[in-house]
Amino acid sequence: PPPAVPTDEQSAFNDPPPRPDLPIIALEDVEAHNDESSMWFIFRGAVYDLTFFINGHPGGTPRLLMAAGQDLEPYWEVYRQHLRGHVLAWMEKHRIGSLSTEDRKKCEENRMEFGDMYETDPVRSVNNLPCTLKPFCGEPRIDLLTKDYYTPNELFYVRNHLAVPDIDPEEYRLIIKGKGLKKHKFTLEDLKTKFPKHEVTTTLQCAGNRREDMHSEHAIFIAPHWVIGAMSCAKWGGVKIRDVLKYCGMEVDDMALGNPTAHDHFKHVQFEGYDTDETGLCYGGSIPIDKAVDGLGDAIFAYEMNGKPLPRDHGFPVRAIAPGHAGARQCKWLHKVILSDKESQKSWQQKSYRGFAPNIDFEKDLSHWPPPRLDQAPIVQEMPVNSFVCNPSQNTVIGMKDATSIALDGVSWSGGGRKIERVDVSIDGGKTWQAAELYKPIEQKRNRHWAWTQFFATLSLPTDVKEKLDNGEMVDMDITSKAMNSDFNVQPETAGPYWNARGVCINHWYHVKVRLDPHRPKGDVIRLSSEFATNTPTGGKFRETWGMHGWTVDPKHRKDPREIKAPESKHF
Secondary structure, three states: OOOOOOHHHOOOOOOOOOOOOOOOOOOHHHHHHHHHEEEEEOOOOEEEEEEHHHHOOOOOOHHHHOOOEEEEEHHHHHHHHHOOOOHHHHHHHHHEEOHHHHHHHHHHHHHOOOOOOOOOOOOOHHHHHHHOOOEEEEEEEEHOOOOOOOOOOOOEEOOOOOOOOOOOOOOEEEEEEEEEEEEEEEOOOHHHHHHHOOEEEEEEOOOOOHHHHHOOOOOOOOOHHHHHHHHEEEEEEEEHHHHHHHOOOOOHHHHHHHOOOOOOOEEEEEEEEEEEEOOOEEEEEEEEHHHHHOOOOEEEEEEEEEOOEHHHHHOOOOEOOOOOOOHHOOOOOEEEEEOOOOOOEEEEEEOOOOOOOOOOOOOHHHHHHOOHHHHOOOOEEEEOOOOEEEEEOEEEEEEEEEEEEEEEEEEOOEEEEEOEEEEEEEEEEOOEEEEEEOOOOOOOOOOOOOEEEEEEEEOOOOHHHHHHHOOOOOEEEEEEEEEEEEEOOOOOOOHEEEEEEEOOOHHHHHHHHEEEEEEEEOOOEOOOOOOOOOOOOOOOOOOOOOHHHOOOOOOOOOOOOOOOOOHHHHHO
């Protein structure tokens, strides 16, 4: 359920402040600034000149142009992540005036109404917690992640960049093309009958998982602000990408071995999906060619997830799976595969998922795209080693009557197929450590450890903690973990040294705060109130009002965003 109504102070923070120092601008003048040469915008009577932002918007230039010269309110009703507060605070720095009282009234009375491009989205599980609803980005309650090794389909995290397309499998076509390569089209039945089926178990993680942890005094201006749970594991079934490329005429064996071929100009495999935004722009990304042609790379065109046809939220009928790579590179609702000498030029490849240096920020650098020295901001492909404790969950009271130990469990994973060699756990915030037991019921080979490793431990309570409990005192405990992979890379303690303005590749220690109660029976667990069920940033608190990342914080935007559901939405 939505959180309680915020205080008056909180609920008003999206109302632009009075600016008597700025001029009154006529509505017709604002409406004239609606192209690439000059873009003005209105929000609640305030006028902003964001012409400089033409290439800086994470959602792309076409969406900015769609709203230029207009009132932002109806657009932000759809994309409420803009209402969290820091977005408007930044815009105020670029305010140039205000509408008159009469023009503001006229603007609001003539406000346009949108059709809802998300009304056919599938209905999701209540345990898939939404960071944003349009597009839907949901993370599983992390206390459920260790209940199974394979994450159930309905619980698996969902990262949608756009609305979910409703595709008739009989009409589905996969197009393969590239300069010097004969164009091929495949039906779903072609993929199932012309090529051997291949299965691979791999963990997917969004490149921006735990982004809310980086939303500190340096704000993060990109959505979604994942809290912790954008990581899940499944068995995927489909056909090897290399088999399809070989059928299309590529010498994949020689390419994999580094031998000269007629297609050595192909350096990247670009993917484009059937999903599009309001302007018709489709989602896209790319992976290096070596990943696709590697016989041991396990890259596939997947049509099954955990033994069932792909759910709509996960790319039905076909998606790309590139084990060991960030989720953003594994395009869903796959429509086109383009072999090229260049990476995908889509904004999701070129802008959204880059690792910038800590001195680069949004306001000073990224809003004026392109920033200097893009060569120092690599595009995310493979991801760093990571782990977090799932149980006990954040902000719980644990019964400890007559207890002498505490049990915990969690998940760990490393990108690039690196094996998790050890997970150390601590119940004193990282002062002392102990190796946990590891659980991975499947066998994977060297540098092909695509799937996560779960961990568990039962730790004896320190003497001072036992003494306090014996005296009837409540004890606060700080539980954390750090994983080490087969390259001996270990999670860093804090985010400061690697803070980046896009909030990607986040892997510092995740701290779980719990309270031990000596009066409650051993094993009793009481969950204290939280804005996001079991999922909170490290340390158990949000820095500012969460409200589903802005979706429920503004009193003018509280109606159910899924009150309109088309019949197709029932097809999970």
